[in-house]
Amino acid sequence: MGSPVSIDTSGLRNLTDPALKRIVAKLETGERLDRDDGLAVLTSQDLIGVGRLANAVKEMRSGPYAFFVLNRQINPTNICVISCKFCDFAAKAGDDDAYEMTMSEILEKVREPIHEVHLVGGLHPTWPFEYYEEMLRAIRRANPAVQIKAFTAVEIEFFSKIAKIPVEDVLNRLVSAGLDTMPGGGAEVFSDRVHDELYREKMGAEQWLEIHRVAHSKGIRTNATLLYGHIETHEERVEHLMLLRNLQDETGGFLSFIPLEFQLGYTNLVVRQASALDGLKTIAASRLLLDNFPHIKAYWVMLGEETASMALQWGADDLDGTIGEEKIAHAALASSPLGMTAHKMLKLMREAGRVPVQRDARYRALTLFPPPPAPTHWSQRGARDVTAMIPSKIDPMIADTGGVSLENEELYSWDLAGISPEELAARGTLLHGDTLASYDAAGASLPTVPPALAESEASR
Ligand code: SF4
The missing domain is CATH 3.20.20.70 (Aldolase class I)
Structure with missing residues (x-):
């Protein structure tokens, strides 16, 4: 397994819960957390602080x-x-x-x-x-x-x-x-x-x-x-x-x-x-x-x-x-x-x-989905482009589902932490078009609504 990059605790110095501060100190020195630390996280009133702490560890292990x-x-x-x-x-x-x-x-x-x-x-x-x-x-x-x-x-x-x-x-x-x-x-x-x-x-x-x-x-x-x-x-x-x-x-x-x-x-x-x-x-x-x-x-x-x-x-x-x-x-x-x-x-x-990175069951990285281009307002484009803009105008998050195949790279999830999305994209092979369309089409006939919800909707 690749070794994680070092943990960035610079944004964690202003936590107010003393128990969370103690955890920051341990993360900085590499001391292992114990039962009391686990209990402190579960019972802390500082939900945001807890999230920032765990996120720092998450980003050390798997980047963005x-x-x-x-x-x-x-x-x-x-x-x-x-x-x-x-x-x-x-x-x-x-x-x-x-x-x-x-x-x-x-x-x-x-x-x-x-x-x-x-x-x-x-x-x-x-x-x-x-x-x-x-x-x-x-x-x-x-x-x-x-x-x-x-x-x-x-x-x-x-x-x-x-x-x-x-x-x-x-x-x-x-x-x-x-x-x-x-x-x-x-x-x-x-x-x-x-x-x-x-x-x-x-x-x-x-x-x-x-x-x-x-x-x-x-x-x-x-x-x-x-x-x-x-x-x-x-x-x-x-x-x-x-x-x-x-x-x-x-x-x-x-x-x-x-x-x-x-x-x-x-x-x-x-x-x-x-x-x-x-x-x-x-x-x-x-x-x-x-x-x-x-x-x-x-x-x-x-x-x-x-x-x-x-x-x-x-x-x-x-x-x-x-x-x-x-x-x-x-x-x-x-x-x-x-x-x-x-x-x-x-x-x-x-x-x-x-x-997003699509993986297999053993966490081999298969496809990277880089961030889609930032949406532009229709008024910034010529009248002819309006139709082409419609999908991304409706929902820019899902309009661009082209991906970059990493299948030739033999990379596992734990290898990615130190590699930026840009570097990763440059290493892979560009997949044109919507790489997920065939999967979603295959699943289109499956039921999606839980039976209890379907029943209550039907009886309305
Ligand atoms: S009763 Fe339910 S949870 Fe228990 S063994 Fe059977 S399937 Fe699993």
Whole structure:
């Protein structure tokens, strides 16, 4: 991995919260932040100060860039043998809302111009392990270029049980079938108290960390999550981050950390969803404590588009992907759209003052989208040019979606921090026209409105 450029703390000297000042001093001397620092960020009243601190670290690591992937999320079934109290997605076989996708329904979703398939689902009572291997092989055959990010640590352990083979063998066989990377779900909160209260049938912290340790030892890059905003305390959030940091020190195998905001759904676990304020502070605390994680993601599906866009100034540098049709958070009544067009992704990033870079599942940089030319008012142009001006007059942020291909450069996200957008553009190959149009056209038939919202609109 490329080494980050040095941190610029010159704009942070006038912070007023003494706890944040202490963090600035530590960043300047290179001293590692501790639990108290994490708690100070989560409880600080200085939201702007917290953002400036985390942003300084973000910019040291990834410069002005923000990353996204053209992907499809596929949840092959919601039938699950266990019942976590926070989960609105799972169903039992025979329930009205239980579903199983056929192989051809799964493959329909991967024949599009995407770079990543994100594949996770319920723990199905009768599907054999071989069926999951075949799923990966079939996806690989249908779209040989796509990278497959599949199966949480919880699913890996379940496969080990049903196939009666060690986790090592499960991972070896999945890699042979086409697995590239692993998602970070199933971690929930690394706290015995929360585990016993909400998901006692499922693995706890130790097992989750061990499966990721084994995956890293095999060269499988993985991601990590935290489910926050329910019954967990700030101390438990911080402990979760420290345990992830320890494992990353040991293996270096994590690519990104994704704080997942709990969606209330029908669970009645808490009376109110976490606020945008809490979401931004959690992103910032993650960026500051996880000093060895390349990326912090703002998962727009759960944060909502606006907070996710803001989070790109509070320490996050990745918005995940376009997704296509998300089912898990929307089963819990998330109000975000089911998927996002690539054009909208660029808009969210540019509104946050970031330079979008399209990546693959392993964070190889694929396409740079330089800032569009500044719009000029129609009156400054000749009458004949008015028609040509219309798209950029409507929305200059999305009118220019030409890009610069970096595919010949073998650059990864962590190599970009010290390279300016201008230098980067000069190294790549100019792609004429709208490079994202075919992706958005392929996804145009997918539903975009969450079912709950569609229902309430229909009944109006
Ligand atoms: S969170 Fe996962 S393991 Fe738990 S009930 Fe839902 S689908 Fe099943």
